[in-house]
Amino acid sequence: MYRITRPSLLALAVLSTALIGPGAAHGADRLIFGGKLLIKNPPAGAASNKLIHVGKGPNIAIGAAGSAGDPTCSGAGGGGTSSLRIVTSGGAGEVTIPLPCGGWSTNESNNLYKYKDNTGATCTQVLVKQGALAKAVCKGSQVAIDLNSGMSPVAVDLRLNGDHFCTEFGGEVVQSGANDKTFLRKDASPPTGCPPKLVFLTSAAYDGDLGGLSGADAKCNALAVDAGLLGIYKAWLSDSTASPSTRFTRSDLPYTRVDGTVVANDWADLTDGMLAAPISVTETGATIGASEYVWTDSDEDGTAHGSNCLDWTASSNGEVGIFGDPTKTGVGLGAGWTVSLAAPCNAPLHLYCFEQ
DSSP states (O other): OOOOOGGGGGGHHHHHHHHHOTTOSSOOEEEOEEEEEEEEOOTTOGGGOEEEEEEEOTTOOOOOTTSTTOOSTTSGGGGOOOEEEEEOSTTOOEEEEEOOGGGEEEOTTSOEEEEEOTTSSSOSEEEEETTTEEEEEEESTTOOOOOOTTOOSEEEEEEETTEEEEEEEOSEEEEESTTSSEEEEEEEOOOSSOOOEEEEEOSSOBOSBOSHHHHHHHHHHHHHHHTTOOSOEEESOOOSSOOHHHHSOOOSSOEEOTTSOEEESSHHHHTSSOOSSOOOBBTTSOBOOTTOOEEOOBOTTSOBOSOBHHHHBOOSTTSEEEEEOTTOOSOSTTTOSSOSEEEETTSOBBOEEEEO
16 A cells, blocks of 8 residues: 555546446546646635636547537536536645536537636636637636645546546646735646545544534545645535435546545445445555444435434444444445444544545
């Protein structure tokens, strides 16, 4: 096992693709040159935040009308899900801006997809042109990136229905983000892959008083930052009001351990009752062995099970919470990855953390 450095993180996608093989839930991954990534947080406030992304290259191939690469409402699956995802390093955050099908159009020759939103709620304009350009301009508080000098590399995933156009900046430094106002990088080489969704087991163990779901999520994110992992994380955890099935982003990309091993091909595969590999590797790349367990209170489909240390606020042995076994991949009493048995809330157990 090894600890992943920030510049090598996207190399996981190469291994992910090899392990998934044909029939993966998402469409084509286009790995393109990064022309420019500009992120601005002006002193005037979040409403004036701005992002300009330019990707380029002859391998920008758009989907045919009606296909799984068509983001309009006439595309496969009613246009599916389109979005602009920005994944930073150094705790600067991750943003996914939805690009609904109603904003997309194509031209008569179907060599261009164009998105417009005059409300300011998503992106002002997105253009993807066959063999040439993938550009996005977004303005407003939805560009919620906390600029800092350690935020590079920044991965960008522009998704059109099932197709992904991916860049990674890297590249020439013009403004590093150190002034908290401007990040600008140019001329970045194509990445080795689109960013997968990482999942890890916490190296630390906690009693049942996690500070609720938000406290558990904060523990996941603190460990991710310390380990130099990209993205924003949530704990695989349920209480009486919410569960992974209601509070997780349902990814169509692989869920991958930090050692490159694919756990599940996508959300549907994650919640079908059987994992491809156990979630037994921590954020640092270490492997947890037998007799270590994980707070969950979540069934394999991501819904709540029903015992949760008083909504993860209790640490006494008079209350109990459901736990899973990180060495397992299936279901069954005493043998399930997410539901195994119940433990008293004063027991020190780990958490599963999923990138959103």
